[in-house]
Amino acid sequence: MRRSKEETRETISKLIKVARYHFTYKGYADAALEEIVEEAGVTRGALYHHFKNKKELFQNVLEQVQAEIAECVEEEAARSEDAWEQLYLGCQAFISAAIEPQNKRILLIDGPAVLGWDSWRRMDELNSMRLMREQLLMMQDEGYLKPISIDGLTHMLSGALNETALWLAQFPEEKRAIEETMEVIQLLFIGLRAKR
Known part of the structure; x- marks a missing residue:
C-alpha cells in the first residue's frame, strides 16, 4: 500500500x-x-x-506555479524586520517571479484564459493575495497604515501587480522597467503611511 x-x-x-x-x-x-x-x-x-482532462492537468500545474510564487514572496518579505520593507520586498518578489519564463505564460496568459477569470482569481486569493492581505492587516493593526479598507487595498494592489507583471513580461530586458515600477510602488506606499 x-x-x-x-x-x-x-x-x-x-x-x-x-x-x-x-x-x-x-x-x-x-x-x-x-x-x-x-x-x-x-x-x-x-x-x-x-x-480527468487536459484542463485539470493544467490547473494542477498553475496551482504549483502559484504556490511557488507565494513561497518566493514569503521568503523575500521575511528578509526584513521592517513592515514596509516586507511589503515592498514581497511586491518585488511577486513581479520578478511572475515574469520568469517558466511562470509568465502559465500564470499570466493561459491561466485566466483556460480556467476563467473567477477560478484564476480564487487561486490567487489562496496564494499571493492572501499573503498581501495578511501583511496589510498586520500593518493596519500595528498602526502603520492610514484607516483604509484592507479588502479594497488588497484587491487594488494585487490587480496593479498582476497588470504590471503582464506589462513587464513584454520586455526582453525588464530589469530597468522593474526598478521604475518599484519606484512607483514606493511612492504609493508613502501615501498609505499613517503618521506615527
Whole structure:
C-alpha cells in the first residue's frame, strides 16, 4: 500500500513537471497530451486516472506555479524586520517571479484564459493575495497604515501587480522597467503611511 501511494505521487509529480514544460514553451493550446505522457514515461490511462482532462492537468500545474510564487514572496518579505520593507520586498518578489519564463505564460496568459477569470482569481486569493492581505492587516493593526479598507487595498494592489507583471513580461530586458515600477510602488506606499 505504501509503495502504491509513493508510485502515485511519483507519477503525478512526473506528469506535472513534464506538462509544465510543455505549457510553458508551447502554451496550453499547442501542448499535446500524447507528447506529455510519452515524455513522462506513463500511459494515457495513467494520466486519466489522475487527471480527468487536459484542463485539470493544467490547473494542477498553475496551482504549483502559484504556490511557488507565494513561497518566493514569503521568503523575500521575511528578509526584513521592517513592515514596509516586507511589503515592498514581497511586491518585488511577486513581479520578478511572475515574469520568469517558466511562470509568465502559465500564470499570466493561459491561466485566466483556460480556467476563467473567477477560478484564476480564487487561486490567487489562496496564494499571493492572501499573503498581501495578511501583511496589510498586520500593518493596519500595528498602526502603520492610514484607516483604509484592507479588502479594497488588497484587491487594488494585487490587480496593479498582476497588470504590471503582464506589462513587464513584454520586455526582453525588464530589469530597468522593474526598478521604475518599484519606484512607483514606493511612492504609493508613502501615501498609505499613517503618521506615527
